[in-house]
Amino acid sequence: MNVQANHTSLDSRVYLFLLLAGAVAGMYARSEAAMLALFVVAVAFHVLDRRIGKALQYAFGYLFLWGITEATLAWVSATASGMALSLSNMSMSGRRAMVPLLFALLLAKTPVGSLMAALNNMRLPKAISIGTATMMRFFPTLAQEYRSIRNAQKFRGVGVGFWNTLFHLPRVFSCLLIPLIIRITKIAEELSASVTVRGVRFCGEVTSFRPVRFTKRDMAFLVCGMAAFVMILSFDYGLWRGGAA
């Protein structure tokens, strides 16, 4: 019986560090070119993980959000509309958030035991490893629950069609959020109960069924990723030329 070392090609700590660094870099990037470069670095790790189809989907998502930003900026300059400004900000923030989210998606593929053992090896409190593992578990659940609720709404006459959804946005959101919160709360409670009876607790040693190793290859990719972020921000702030832009 073979036990695979890992489901992703790199150690979970590589993705965790890049997630944190990507969040900071995404927040501080100033130019479109810098944001695009950060996104390309994050997508490159998905390509490395042989998720080429997904990488293409993310690229389309990025382009879509970029299109919204450009269109709404033109709208803002023509009419100074508050709605256009909000949409522009949302699409910009969405693109910034895509960098850490892409690493979070890779982290979510890491086996829970390996992730917890890896974080334990870093001498982090167990509360952090349980919290991180739970968060990763919730990514697919949230998506699944959202889809189920949107489907169910149609039969109650809520959010049927594009225009109906747009004109009754607050109502559609309220009908989405109430069941979503209820379901997530219920799942969270049942999940907590389930892991509690299975011995997952804030103290005690954790071992990993799969080998957990931080190899030279992992270190090389981590250093490359970090270096890419630093270089992109350096160019963005003009530090490469010896002064701020």
Next chain:
Amino acid sequence: MIRLEHLSFQYGAGTQREGQLKDISLQVKPGEFILLTGKSGCGKTTLTRVINGLCPQFYPGVLTGSYFLDGRDAASIPIGELGSIIGSVFQDPRSQFFATNTTDEIVLGMENAGFSREQMLSRFRQTVAQVGVENLLERPLFSLSSGEKQRIAIAAACAVQPKVLVLDEPSANLDGDAIARLSTLLFRLKEAGTTIILSEHRLHYVKDFFDRMVIMDNGTITTVFDREAALSLTEEKLKSLGLRLFHEPAIVHGKRLVSTESAAVSARQISISFDGHKVLDEAALCAPEGKILAMMGSNGAGKSSFCRVLTGLYKQQVGQVYIKGKPAKRKKRTVSTFFVQQDTDYQLYAATVEDEFRVGKRPRDISKAQIERFLEDAGLHDMLGRHPLSLSGGQKQRLLLALAAASGKEILVLDEPTSGLDGQNMRVTAGLLKKLAAQGKSVILITHDRELLSEAADSLLYMDKGKVVYHRALR
């Protein structure tokens, strides 16, 4: 193995949970198989939670009386340690998995108990062989069928080799084949000496090997039968106790049904594929007005996908759906049908039951008297001011049926409407479905519940591997 003496439990202030326990006394011998049953809300789940330590260590409350496990005072054992003695399997596998991959889920308990890798590997191999999940290893959990998920949940509970296994309605989401496999598995675990506490509404699949049946009502144990005495209870007696039967009703087929022009909804040669995998293969159906059509078949046979095509949630790649004889596009199908999903929490949005009737594209002009009439028909006459999410599972199902009736839609599609319901609630729901059909509605049920089938259905459409095997009238 387990000794409960005058045990009572009351959930803490601020919780409105059903099933408080009152003066429970029960002794369970090592290797014994206890079948715990009773109406919904009678306290079965709370009793299983007391046994596995969740009450009061996770769900706060007041526990009085004594609980001894293997001679030790269980109240003084931390829940994490109890977890290595008592394995737990919950009703809904979706919310009990912490990992996203089958192998990781099975080993999770061992990893957190600090087992060495060699120990883990050895127990992992034993468990996989015992539970028979070799073919499910290294697979994403979300893509498994309900039966497969439940087997992984049992394997995960058994991996730490517990002395006691507590299961809370594990068959609720399973098809006939999966229930048969669950039955074999429980028998094997009993033979291996595991003490089993099974809280269940469905009794038939363990009738050959349970040792004692404990019936609960309103938080107390009302009767304890040994197996012979339990099996000798008459159908009338079981029904009067609100229980399901020990035998599944036989399906008696009538004539083969053919398409008619007067069908409320019909479909011809429907095919769809996902990721290159054919989910529906030239499936056809004809659901007449005023009749109840039941769809059966194993998990993954394509029943839900077929209903999603009929209701416009999925677009078919080949074939055509007709409503009242006319070809219907997706949007038309969505507005003409009412799809009640298995999980009712997805479909209730208002602050009161009364307001639920006014949710929708255009707020419905419906009077309070009309709402009361719909609720009366659904047996919910005194629930007008209640929050919909505070209702029990059976009441939520019936509220959705009342909403479906009020929607004016002629085609109702229901996914497992009696899953997790006791005998009494199942029969009430069956009665309500018959009433809706008598009003001229076309009702399509996805179900694994043979008792519901025998109580309510007019015809049976059986599916396998995306194909319709037959559609016949029922006698």
